[in-house]
Amino acid sequence: MAGEATRGPRLTLVLGGARSGKSAYAESLVQAEPAPWIYVATAQGYDDEMRARIADHRARRPAGWETRDAPRDLVGVLGATPPGRPVLVDCLTLWLSNALLDEADLAAKTGALVAACTRHPGPLVLVSNEVGFGIVPDNALARRFRDEAGRLHQRLAAIADRVVLVVAGLPLVVKGE
Amino acid sequence: MAGEATRGPRLTLVLGGARSGKSAYAESLVQAEPAPWIYVATAQGYDDEMRARIADHRARRPAGWETRDAPRDLVGVLGATPPGRPVLVDCLTLWLSNALLDEADLAAKTGALVAACTRHPGPLVLVSNEVGFGIVPDNALARRFRDEAGRLHQRLAAIADRVVLVVAGLPLVVKGE
Amino acid sequence: MAGEATRGPRLTLVLGGARSGKSAYAESLVQAEPAPWIYVATAQGYDDEMRARIADHRARRPAGWETRDAPRDLVGVLGATPPGRPVLVDCLTLWLSNALLDEADLAAKTGALVAACTRHPGPLVLVSNEVGFGIVPDNALARRFRDEAGRLHQRLAAIADRVVLVVAGLPLVVKGE
Numbered sequence: 001m002a003g004e005a006t007r008g009p010r011l012t013l014v015l016g017g018a019r020s021g022k023s024a025y026a027e028s029l030v031q032a033e034p035a036p037w038i039y040v041a042t043a044q045g046y047d048d049e050m051r052a053r054i055a056d057h058r059a060r061r062p063a064g065w066e067t068r069d070a071p072r073d074l075v076g077v078l079g080a081t082p083p084g085r086p087v088l089v090d091c092l093t094l095w096l097s098n099a100l101l102d103e104a105d106l107a108a109k110t111g112a113l114v115a116a117c118t119r120h121p122g123p124l125v126l127v128s129n130e131v132g133f134g135i136v137p138d139n140a141l142a143r144r145f146r147d148e149a150g151r152l153h154q155r156l157a158a159i160a161d162r163v164v165l166v167v168a169g170l171p172l173v174v175k176g177e
Numbered sequence: 178m179a180g181e182a183t184r185g186p187r188l189t190l191v192l193g194g195a196r197s198g199k200s201a202y203a204e205s206l207v208q209a210e211p212a213p214w215i216y217v218a219t220a221q222g223y224d225d226e227m228r229a230r231i232a233d234h235r236a237r238r239p240a241g242w243e244t245r246d247a248p249r250d251l252v253g254v255l256g257a258t259p260p261g262r263p264v265l266v267d268c269l270t271l272w273l274s275n276a277l278l279d280e281a282d283l284a285a286k287t288g289a290l291v292a293a294c295t296r297h298p299g300p301l302v303l304v305s306n307e308v309g310f311g312i313v314p315d316n317a318l319a320r321r322f323r324d325e326a327g328r329l330h331q332r333l334a335a336i337a338d339r340v341v342l343v344v345a346g347l348p349l350v351v352k353g354e
Numbered sequence: 355m356a357g358e359a360t361r362g363p364r365l366t367l368v369l370g371g372a373r374s375g376k377s378a379y380a381e382s383l384v385q386a387e388p389a390p391w392i393y394v395a396t397a398q399g400y401d402d403e404m405r406a407r408i409a410d411h412r413a414r415r416p417a418g419w420e421t422r423d424a425p426r427d428l429v430g431v432l433g434a435t436p437p438g439r440p441v442l443v444d445c446l447t448l449w450l451s452n453a454l455l456d457e458a459d460l461a462a463k464t465g466a467l468v469a470a471c472t473r474h475p476g477p478l479v480l481v482s483n484e485v486g487f488g489i490v491p492d493n494a495l496a497r498r499f500r501d502e503a504g505r506l507h508q509r510l511a512a513i514a515d516r517v518v519l520v521v522a523g524l525p526l527v528v529k530g531e
Contacts, residue, residue, distance in 0.1 A: 013345065015344065015345060016486075017310070017484065017485075017486025017487040017504065018486035018487075018490070018500050018501065018504055019486055019500065019501045019502075019503070019504020019505055019508070020486055020504055020507075020508070021504075021508045049497075130194065130344070130345075130487050131194075131487065131488060131489050131490075132193075132194025132195035132196055132197055132487070132488075133194040133307050133308070133309070133310035133311060133371070133487035133488060134308060134309075134310060134311025134312070134487060134488020134489060135308050135311060135314045135319045135322070135323055135488070136195070136308075137489045138316075139492075142489045143226075145489070146195050146196065146489055147195065147196045148196075149196070150194065150195055150196020150197055150198075150345075151196055153197075153345040153346075154196070154197070154198045154345050154346035156345070157344075157345035157346050157347055158346060163344070163345060163347055165344050165349070167369065167484070167511075167517070167519050167528050168367065168369060168484075168504075168507040168508050168510070168511035168517055168528065169507075169508035169511050169512060170511055170517055170528045170529050172349070172519070172526070172528055174344050174345065174347045174349055175347050190522065192521065192522060194487070307371065307521070307522075308371075309370075309371025309372035309373055309374055310371040310484050310485065310486070310487035310488060311485060311486075311487060311488020311489070311491075312485050312488060312491045312496045312499070312500055313372070313485075315493075320403075323372050323373065324372065324373045325373075326373070327371065327372055327373020327374055327375075327522075328373055330374075330522040330523075331373070331374070331375045331522050331523035333522070334521075334522035334523050334524055335523060340521070340522055340524055342521050342526070349526070351521050351522065351524045351526055352524050
C-alpha cells in the first residue's frame, strides 16, 4: 500500500536561491516516495528564456512523473490530486508573481493556498525562491513581491513539517529532520 | 529579581532577509525575559510605505513594551537604558542607512556603536537585514551600504553570544545555542 | 613532513555574501596548514574601487603567502602549484565574470575548472560569492552570471569535502565537518 511505503513528511518547504539546485533536490525528495509522482508546474513559456528553463527542468525528470500546469489555479490543482500521490509544486515564486500581476485579491489567494496546503494529505513538496537577502530593490513592484514572498514563506514554514534551505545543491535543514 | 529570571544571553544578533520574520523572532526572544521591555526604533516615517511598516510592527507588539526612537543617536539611547532591562534594537539597517546618508564619520559612528554594544549589560537583541547575498548593485551608494552593513555585522557577530539567521520565520543558529 | 601536518580536507568551498568575512575565514583555513601558502588572486585592479579592495585584502595577509595572479588562466595556475602546498583561490566570482565577458566557450572553461579542482591534490580552498538570494536582476547579463555562478557552485559543492556558507564572519557548515 502507498501509505505504508510513504517515508517522508506530509509537507516540505524547499527554499533556495537562483540556480541553487533546489528543484533537483526537491525532485529527489519526491522520487524517494513510490511513483507515480505529480509535478505541478507554475511556469508559463511566454518568452525564449523561460521556455528554455522549462525544457531544461522537464528534460531532467525521469519517467514516472505526470505534469499538471497551474500558473494560476494552484489551489484547484492541489485539491484534485489523488490522495497519497506524492506531489511537487515547482515553484511558488512564479505562481505568486502571476497572482501579483493579476491584481486580484492577493490576501485571499495566498490565504486559500495556505489552507489548501494545510489540508492536503501529502506528501507535498513546495519549492520557492528565497529572494529577500539582497539590497532593497529600486522597483516598487519588486519590493512588494519580495514582501509577499517573505510573508508566504513564513506562513508555509509554520505549517510545514520540514523546511530546507538549499545552498549549492546541498540541504541546510531549518526545521524538521 | 530581574537578574535571576534572566535566561537569555547578554548580546544576540538576529540577521534575516526582507520579510523573513526576523523582527517577530527577535521580539519573542526579548519577551522570554521579564517585562517591561524597551523597543529601540530606528525607523522614521518619512513616506507612506515606511509609515505603514512602522504601524504594522507596532501593532504586533503587546503591552509591556516601551518605545524609544533612535534613528540617529542609537549610542546615546543604548547608554540610557536602565541596567537589566531587556532591549530590542530594530533595526541596525535603518540606523546605518541614516548614518551613511548623513555623510558624517561613519567609521567613528560604527566604532562607537560596537563599543556601546560591548559595554551594554544586556539582555540586548540587535536586528539587522542581511543584504549581501544578491548580485552586485549597479548603484555605488548601494554597494557602499552593502559593504558597511557586512563589516558591521562581522564586528557585532564577533562580540555577540548568539547569532541567528532567520529564514522563513525560523532560526538558523550560526553562533551560540 | 608537510603531508603529516596537513589536517584539513582536500577541497573546501567557501561561499558567502558581500563583506561576509568569507576571505578572512578562508585564509584562516589555509593558515591552519603548514606555510608557505599560495594565494591565487583573480581580481584585476581596473578601477580605484577594485584596487582599494585588492590592497585591503593583501594588507590583511601575513608573511608566508605567495601570490599568483589568475584573472583568466586559473586552470593553468592551479595545475602549476607544487603538490602538498596549501592553495587559496579568491575568488571564483571574478574569474567567472572575466570568463563570461570574454565570450569564449563558458561551458568548456567551467568544465576544465571543475576537472582541475577534481584532480588537484589539495589542500585547496575556493572562495566564491553567493549571489542568488536576491530579486531577479533587470539586467540579462546579471541574470546569466547568476545562473552560471549557481551552476558552478553546485558542481564544485558536489566534489568538495567541505562546503561552508559564511554569515557575518561565522561559518555555517553545509557539507563535511
